[in-house]
Amino acid sequence: MNQHLRPDPVAFIDIAAQRRRLGRSIDEAVSRVLAHCQFINGPEVTELEAALAAFSGAKHVVSCASGTDALLMVLMAKGVGRGDAVMCPSFTFCATGEAVALTGATPVFVDVDESTFNMDVASLTRGVATAKRLGLKPKGVIPVDLFGQSADHDAIAAVAQAEGLFVLDDAAQAFGASYNGRRLGGLGLITTTSFFPAKPLGCFGDGGAIFTDDAAFAETLRSVRVHGQGSDKYDNVRLGLTGRLDTIQAAVLLEKLKIFEDEIAARNVVAERYARGLGNVVTVPRLAGGASSVWAQYTIRLPDGIDRQEFALALKAQGIPTAIYYPKSMHQQTAYRDFPVADGGLPASERLSSDVISLPMHAYLDEPTQERVIKAVRGALST
Template structure:
């Protein structure tokens, strides 16, 4: 059994993927080929924004926005405490200060009430200038943007939606990566829409910002690549990855999104009452980067994971350590009591195999193994 079965996906779309790769190799347009522009247009159309700018990976997508917005030392950027390291890393990389915020226990996403308290605290302390909020669409579920956008407007802050795990989700039909001032996603292979290497993208309706990002991602180029008008970086999505993503995007839209939501419903039906199952708020739609359950305590969680491994069932813990306890952020002051939910989640969460190609028999085997351990 695979945790996320990329092999099954490839076998289903092998002729299309092989042909797409072969065409790029035959044309020898490995950087900036027509497939990149075509993919950007298709992604922008799917998300419902004016611009999609592809780049090398999801981390650099966020870094490019930090550069474009001139985030620097003395600036405060608000980041959920329960997320992958890169969301805070891009802030520190620019010399700014990540301010970690506890999350909502039910959705795993940044808690708007605690977010506003953190902003007020920063203002009252007077040491940093609040600039940006980076909500993360964790495990595929979009963050609470209706509340976050009100807070951002109240304190004149920008919003960068980190949709690395959320691509394909929506809130009342408005798709992930269309919220805030700009959004980013990752095409890491295990993401909801993944390529066969690294890749990322930025989404925005801001024409001026889009133009600046296109310059920054190619060494700060002006009219051409030898006319450099600013300091930038080298962050491009290569043509082979774009060609692969074009094939996979069609599959993603046609059946994979509904496929993972079908798996979610089956898991919930079989596991409700045994463990705490994921809850999708009314009006929300998740792309289920992960299907994450909660156990009673760390001992039960770790015991279940060991039991599943003995049965040949893979599982993962996202995340074993909160952001505020990462060694790289040890210089930041914090009070552990401000992160009660995150601290608990790190001890009790467990993610189960989740992908559109998992069979009903495999789902049944996972659920029977969990029931057998807990009862």
């Protein structure tokens, strides 16, 4: 009897539905790699880099082992190190600041805009001043295109240019999104992304890529990717790491890239349904002018007085999963709380960490299932 009362669980991210859609194409792509046995730097890796360049508009793409390696490789290629400061948003996944800290440089955490979740330019300016006051050399800024939406790259670029900073766009959650009509990766910035399985374009393991229009910088990245090697395999000319993308993952991504535009369109339909169904009871995400999103997450803010844990449990009881990105901003986490924050503090990041919650979001969330989610959210808020 109880089994009939318990509703079927809703998938938070439905990778299995995508797998069914792709049918045998991925199996066949992987089989080709198993047949030629070039598991590192096989032909599919070069093919994928060309396909990603064509998709994004970037002149050069360097694939790598993860989104974190992508960030780290760029910072290493830029010579970032001890005494340098790199500005990072605090309200994001830890990899952004982690990569900076791993080079020996200092991440300086800046605040975000509460309506878009992306870097706040006024706080960025204060962060640069904070770094200088502490005797650090401001060297770069890493805006994050959070939850799938592009950051305000023109405003960030203006600050960066005035202060002599390089800009590294962390598009780990937003590859496929656009800013002022141009896809991320093709803006002329150095851009990184992640192909973690839950990302809008994900592989079947870890993977990442770096996008640049600078041919010489791309060559440096390729050296960093393989232990810093020079023209001779055993003459390493710089410090590097093992940052290659496996051929099997490249083969998987080539198949997924073929349906990616269709999936982005489907994700936007899902986001529009959520906005219509929930816009009058919670704070739904807002797209900034000129920005599009691939909706890596659909993150809402709960009204004042609603207990987030109780809300999540109410949805879970109806078979609907939720997640909190991020219950602690980076400057609140044990490993990062001793790094500097921009003067004036990070109040928006702290408020967001206390009231955001993410709902199921993927390209295969059909209307009846989504109506279940919307109904459950509204019900949980009215009890």
